[in-house]
Amino acid sequence: MKPILCAALLLGAAAPTLAQSTGDDAKALTVLNRMADNIGALHSCSFRLASSHDVWDGEAGMLVKLHNSHDVFLVGPDRMLVNSTGDGGHKGFWYDGRDAYAYWYGENNYGHVAAPPTITETIDQIHEDYGVDFPAADLLSPTFVDDLKAQSQSIAFAKTVRIDDQECFHIIARGNDQDMELWVSNDAMTLPVKYLFRTREKGQTTEYEGTFSQWKMNPDLPATIFSFTPPPGSREVRLVARNEKPAGKANSGGKKK
Amino acid sequence: MNALIRGRAASAVAIAIIAGQLVLVSGDAFAQRMSRGGGGSRGGGGRSSSSASRPSTGTSNHSYGGGGSSRPSTSHQPSTSNRGGSGASINGGNQSLPSQGSRPGSGGSATQGNRGGNSASTSDRNRNNNNNSGNRNSGNRNSGNTNVNINVDNSRNTYVRNTNVAYARPPYAYGGHAYYCHHPYYYRPYVPYAYGPAYHPWGFFLATMAATAIIVSVATPAPVATSTSSTVTNTTTTVTESRDYYYDSGTWYLKDGSGYTAVAAPVGATVKSIPSEAETFVVNNTTTYFYGGGFYEKVSDGYKVVPPTAGAVVSNLPDGGEEVKVGDQTYVKFGETYYQPIQKDGKNMYEVVQVKEQK
Numbered sequence: 142m143k144p145i146l147c148a149a150l151l152l153g154a155a156a157p158t159l160a161q162s163t164g165d166d167a168k169a170l171t172v173l174n175r176m177a178d179n180i181g182a183l184h185s186c187s188f189r190l191a192s193s194h195d196v197w198d199g200e201a202g203m204l205v206k207l208h209n210s211h212d213v214f215l216v217g218p219d220r221m222l223v224n225s226t227g228d229g230g231h232k233g234f235w236y237d238g239r240d241a242y243a244y245w246y247g248e249n250n251y252g253h254v255a256a257p258p259t260i261t262e263t264i265d266q267i268h269e270d271y272g273v274d275f276p277a278a279d280l281l282s283p284t285f286v287d288d289l290k291a292q293s294q295s296i297a298f299a300k301t302v303r304i305d306d307q308e309c310f311h312i313i314a315r316g317n318d319q320d321m322e323l324w325v326s327n328d329a330m331t332l333p334v335k336y337l338f339r340t341r342e343k344g345q346t347t348e349y350e351g352t353f354s355q356w357k358m359n360p361d362l363p364a365t366i367f368s369f370t371p372p373p374g375s376r377e378v379r380l381v382a383r384n385e386k387p388a389g390k391a392n393s394g395g396k397k398k
Numbered sequence: 399m400n401a402l403i404r405g406r407a408a409s410a411v412a413i414a415i416i417a418g419q420l421v422l423v424s425g426d427a428f429a430q431r432m433s434r435g436g437g438g439s440r441g442g443g444g445r446s447s448s449s450a451s452r453p454s455t456g457t458s459n460h461s462y463g464g465g466g467s468s469r470p471s472t473s474h475q476p477s478t479s480n481r482g483g484s485g486a487s488i489n490g491g492n493q494s495l496p497s498q499g500s501r502p503g504s505g506g507s508a509t510q511g512n513r514g515g516n517s518a519s520t521s522d523r524n525r526n527n528n529n530n531s532g533n534r535n536s537g538n539r540n541s542g543n544t545n546v547n548i549n550v551d552n553s554r555n556t557y558v559r560n561t562n563v564a565y566a567r568p569p570y571a572y573g574g575h576a577y578y579c580h581h582p583y584y585y586r587p588y589v590p591y592a593y594g595p596a597y598h599p600w601g602f603f604l605a606t607m608a609a610t611a612i613i614v615s616v617a618t619p620a621p622v623a624t625s626t627s628s629t630v631t632n633t634t635t636t637v638t639e640s641r642d643y644y645y646d647s648g649t650w651y652l653k654d655g656s657g658y659t660a661v662a663a664p665v666g667a668t669v670k671s672i673p674s675e676a677e678t679f680v681v682n683n684t685t686t687y688f689y690g691g692g693f694y695e696k697v698s699d700g701y702k703v704v705p706p707t708a709g710a711v712v713s714n715l716p717d718g719g720e721e722v723k724v725g726d727q728t729y730v731k732f733g734e735t736y737y738q739p740i741q742k743d744g745k746n747m748y749e750v751v752q753v754k755e756q757k
Contacts, residue, residue, distance in 0.1 A: 199568025
């Protein structure tokens with residue numbers, strides 16, 4: 142708990158500092174770094190993320206918004222459980238430091254891959270290989286602040302606002318193709334409360350939004366929850382990597398061989 | 399500051415297909431929207447007081463593809479106790495560079511010296527894709543009439559023909575490819591259809607060929623390249639080979655050592671009859687027959703093996719298929735052909751998928 146207490150004290154001391162900063166970027170970066178420090182100091186945590194994102198509905202010919210909810214449990218450096226429900230179906234992801242399993246509740250099947258030794262590497266690798274995106278992975282990244290700086294032309298502290306009765310710093314990062322808005326709690330924990338990505342591509346703007354709730358810092362989580370046991374009757378399926386050339390690719394031209 | 403480019407989810411958002419967008423997997427349209435590693439290597443201690451000594455992500459060398467991995471079978475067991483509050487950081491600690499002068503003193507001892515350069519290279523992992531089509535030695539043949547070793551690439555027998563029929567339904571998108579079907583995805587577990595004792599799935603080894611079997615000589619559709627060396631020049635010639643297949647009651651075999659191995663029906667082969675259990679349907683205005691994973695069309699002297707046609711719908715699939723997860727959808731794969739579970743007229747069926755590269 143020391144880091145948290147320390148953060149609380151620092152934040153209290155920082156409030157006047159924020160107000161006295163000469164530039165908005167400095168304010169914003171102070172908040173972002175504190176948030177990243179606090180997340181990085183966590184040995185375990187859990188939270189719920191309510192997300193929505195725009196996808197192109199080819200049949201409707203328009204963007205539609207899909208909603209999902211994710212319960213996330215992390216124990217550093219190598220345990221992760223994510224349980225997701227919503228428009229994307231009910232799915233779970235288990236990582237125990239050695240193996241990663243994805244389980245589709247609706248189909249009662251699962252896939253398995255060997256995984257790297259840390260949460261962050263696993264998130265990166267599974268994303269790279271299989272396109273799996275993990276809730277709030279960007280904010281949990283140890284290089285979040287640098288990543289945001291690298292892709293933003295400006296990062297500005299906008300104002301303080303209240304979200305669900307919680308005072309938050311509203312930070313806006315503007316980039317060429319993507320903007321990010323982030324709301325960080327103005328309290329001892331300085332944790333993310335909400336974020337919004339706005340991406341511009343091919344003349345179209347899509348949004349991804351996530352709202353955190355039920356943050357728990359350094360909870361005692363039983364190790365057993367991170368181990369996947371195939372449910373009765375479930376079937377293992379082979380996961381096709383994103384870069385695996387689909388063998389069923391049709392011959393061009395429709396000619397018979 | 400150079401950003402390390404990790405798979406950027408944002409680029410695929412606009413083309414993502416609603417039917418395939420699920421939450422946790424296949425997240426081309428989902429959360430991880432930022433390029434990563436703006437501060438360089440994410441290995442190292444970072445500024446937190448935790449013992450974050452994350453190895454470089456560029457050294458991962460795991461074999462993917464599921465099942466047995468190459469990792470040593472040392473005593474793996476998740477930690478037996480609660481780790482909260484006493485273990486390592488969940489992410490190794492904040493490793494972003496402190497902003498100049500704006501941060502109140504915490505983290506002054508950042509280990510920034512280790513941050514440059516090494517990107518989180520995730521592209522050089524060894525993978526075991528189980529994609530057999532690329533692993534055959536189709537050109538490995540000595541031309542000296544001895545030690546002839548021709549490896550027949552049966553994958554060509556299961557490649558899919560386009561129908562040139564427009565799809566009204568948007569494809570399922572994954573990994574830069576679009577998976578087209580006329581019918582919506584309707585999952586059910588793959589339960590192989592039992593044709594009867596005469597049928598054998600691909601790969602089945604038969605010690606003795608039945609007396610009723612016939613030999614069908616089939617020219618290999620693709621040329622076999624051989625290299626002829628001389629003291630002066632190297633020349634490459636193209637030779638069209640033929641193989642003797644054994645056909646019995648709808649199952650095709652190739653001689654394999656002391657016995658015979660069931661293989662995919664060879665495209666181009668013609669037989670006088672096919673089992674009466676063969677399913678008949680019309681696709682691309684052509685009456686087509688399906689038996690044991692093989693597609694046939696009626697010709698003047700019998701039934702000719704043809705490649706699967708995209709959009710063809712079959713009631714059952716035999717033994718020998720593999721369930722694979724493509725993003726969030728589960729297909730049954732036979733050789734090079736993907737079958738999507740569907741429902742047609744209230745009946746569970748499978749449709750041959752047309753796979754196209756997305757531009």
